[in-house]
Amino acid sequence: MSIILPRGLPAVDRLRQNGIEVVSPGDARGQGRRALRVVLVNLMPTKLQTEQQIARLLGGAGPHVELTLALPDGYRPRNAPAGHVKRFYRRFGEIRGHRFDAIIVTGAPVENLPFEAVDYWDDLRAIFDWAEGRLGRAYYICWAAQAALKHFHGVEKRSLAAKRFGVFRHRVRQPRSPLFRGFGETFDIPVSRHTEVRRRDLEPGRGLVVLADSPQAGPCLVEDAERRALYMFNHWEYEADTLAAEYERDRAAGKEIAPPVGYPAGGERPRPPVNNWSEPARLFFRNWLALARADAGCISAGAAA
Numbered sequence: 001m002s003i004i005l006p007r008g009l010p011a012v013d014r015l016r017q018n019g020i021e022v023v024s025p026g027d028a029r030g031q032g033r034r035a036l037r038v039v040l041v042n043l044m045p046t047k048l049q050t051e052q053q054i055a056r057l058l059g060g061a062g063p064h065v066e067l068t069l070a071l072p073d074g075y076r077p078r079n080a081p082a083g084h085v086k087r088f089y090r091r092f093g094e095i096r097g098h099r100f101d102a103i104i105v106t107g108a109p110v111e112n113l114p115f116e117a118v119d120y121w122d123d124l125r126a127i128f129d130w131a132e133g134r135l136g137r138a139y140y141i142c143w144a145a146q147a148a149l150k151h152f153h154g155v156e157k158r159s160l161a162a163k164r165f166g167v168f169r170h171r172v173r174q175p176r177s178p179l180f181r182g183f184g185e186t187f188d189i190p191v192s193r194h195t196e197v198r199r200r201d202l203e204p205g206r207g208l209v210v211l212a213d214s215p216q217a218g219p220c221l222v223e224d225a226e227r228r229a230l231y232m233f234n235h236w237e238y239e240a241d242t243l244a245a246e247y248e249r250d251r252a253a254g255k256e257i258a259p260p261v262g263y264p265a266g267g268e269r270p271r272p273p274v275n276n277w278s279e280p281a282r283l284f285f286r287n288w289l290a291l292a293r294a295d296a297g298c299i300s301a302g303a304a305a
Helices: 011-017 025-031 047-059 082-088 121-134 143-153 242-252 278-304
Strands: 002-004 021-023 036-041 065-071 089-091 102-105 137-141 158-172 186-196 208-214 218-224 229-232
Touching (some): 002 047, 011 021, 011 047, 036 047, 047 082, 047 278, 082 089, 102 278, 121 143, 137 278, 143 186, 143 229, 158 242, 186 242
Parallel strands (some): 002 021, 002 065, 036 102, 065 089, 137 229
Antiparallel strands (some): 158 186, 158 208, 218 229
């Protein structure tokens, strides 16, 4: 288990405590291993936490991975420390000519805005098109999954009457998919969103396949095989206390919110549940990175031709 991260990134120490080998790009060059190059477009306000969560999944999944942190050109972070962003992140314009094997784009706290009202919408659409044309695999999370579906297929997100919030049981709908190698019939996964994509909007003629869903939470994971893209509406990356922290944040802001589903009752402050989604998440990312690595060999051969 190993991952290449920028030297000095705050997540490094925590990852090492969790048994993940972390090396810097300079140190990795002498190891003689071809790393799978993944770019993370991190739109979350909690950038440091999200970096750690995604790096933990990638670093614990097996293949040697090099992670590059990036932002859309027109994106202006409001919550992350400016020094952190300047030191560790690169703008899309700086990296669009570089070679990567896969991309992950996170969600963003702009669910209730029309897509066109997001100030970096055009820049994000450029990233979607770049990923489709240049990269082997794409993994879009929560709002980014909805945004990519809107961009590629014209699928609209729908507002929910109340925030869908908690840990929900989901069923694997395509058990023969290599992404679910090692899975059982069901798995739990955290859900945290104010909007949804409805299954009836995912017309078969669009080439979209629902890989997993829940009667309570709706579609979870949708595959777009033509683009080698996955649209994940939920959160493999969350830790046991992430939803509890979101609940406390929203309550402190005066928002009306019910405690997360699936959390043990603990008075006004819900206690984190047992994290029973970390092992399925590790399996899923191991399978996804295996597909990305297979694609990378094809891309390398094509680029050399």
